[in-house]
Amino acid sequence: MNENLKTKTNPTMIQQTLHKSMFTKARSNSLGTLPQDINFPEISFSANDPNKNTWQQDRIPQAKRKRVETKSPQTENIKKKSNTSTYAIPTHNQFDILDDEEATTDNKETEKPPKPEPIFVTGVLDINALRNKLKEITTMDDYIMTTLKSGHIVKIMPANIEIxxxxxxxxxxxxxxxxxxxxxxxxxxxxxxxxLHSSEDTTETKEILKENGHEVRQIVNVRHRTLKEPLPFFYVDLEPKSNNRDIFNLKYLNHMKVIFEPPYKKKEIINAKGAKVWSFQNQCHRPFRCVKCGRPPNHHL
Known part of the structure; x- marks a missing residue:
């Protein structure tokens, strides 16, 4: 009986053989397992590029990977309790019903005058000559000047629209x-x-829009870019008012179903426009130059 108990209590040992390749196999290091004291070599691109300028050299800065801390959904739902030492006790004034006077507050905000746009003077070599020119127009207190990073453009900020x-x-x-x-x-x-059809009378369209509360400055028919044929599109310029956005609600105009939508911005570069962007080309008074080479527009003739 005792011998049977001894045989049952003795544990059985299993021998396992480990192959040698399990210890000699190379391990691939990821970014997270690399040691912190390892130095990454800076990679230069100017050595093998023959077209690269000798005075310029680009390098990749060393960057360390930051571990993103993640929270379990259980901890995100738990709100932090505010440790407040004082507690507010709700009170009520029983004499509030006797106060018949209504408190009147003036919520009218004073309208600020619109700020004027800055004026940029290009190619300035002598700031004193520009300052003397401004003295002929107004006083020194009516404007502020600053020089941009380029060094030859001076920005003038007038005090008001009249200046x-x-x-x-x-x-x-x-x-x-x-x-x-x-x-x-x-x-x-x-x-x-x-x-609208391209042959639509624009004067009649202006009158219809005026009846709907929109004052039209001009209506221009859009033509095809290359064929120059009239298209069923019109540019409508409205006077700036608070109800300008209401024009998008108009669905019918002169018994025709129409759609009003905002215009698309031009993305192409216009050649020889004298640095005049389409949105402010009428306010640009710089000499005409080719945007591709920077020379006058007729230099190739």
Missing amino acids: YKSIREKFISDNISHYTYMLKSERPYRVVLRG
Whole structure:
């Protein structure tokens, strides 16, 4: 009986053989398993590139991978309790019903005058000559000047719209190279009208839009870019008002189903436009140059 108990209590040992390749196999290191004291060599691109400038060399900076801390969904739902030492006790004034006077507060905010747009004078070699020119127009307290990073463009910030207009008139009359932006109060609200025939009478369209509360500055028919044929699209410029967005709600115009939508921005580069972007080309008074080579537009003739 005792011998049987001894045989049952003795554990059985199993021998396992480990192959040698399990210890000699190379292990691939990932970014997370690399040691912290390892130094990554900086990679240079200017050695093998023959077209690279000798004065320029780009390098990849060393970057360490940061571990993103993740929280379990159970801990995210738990709100932190605020440790407040004082507790508010709700109170009620029993004499509030005796107060019949209504508290009147003036919530009217004073409207701020619109700020003028800055004026950029290009190719400035002598700032004193520009300052003397501004003295002929206004005083020193009516504007602020600063020089941009390029070093040859001076930014003039007028104090109000009147000073802005007087400076622009003087620069245009004296043929001073500069550019600016249209005032926000003068910018038209442009929309695209789809669905009208190209032969539609624009004066009648203006009257219909005026009856709906929209004052139209101009309506221009859109033509094909290459064929120059009229298309069933119109550019409608509205006077800036608070109800300009209501024009998108109009679905019918002169017994025709139409669609009003915002215009698309031009993405192509226009050759020889004198650095004039489509949105402010009328406010640019710089000499005409080719945008591809920087020379005058007729240099190839």
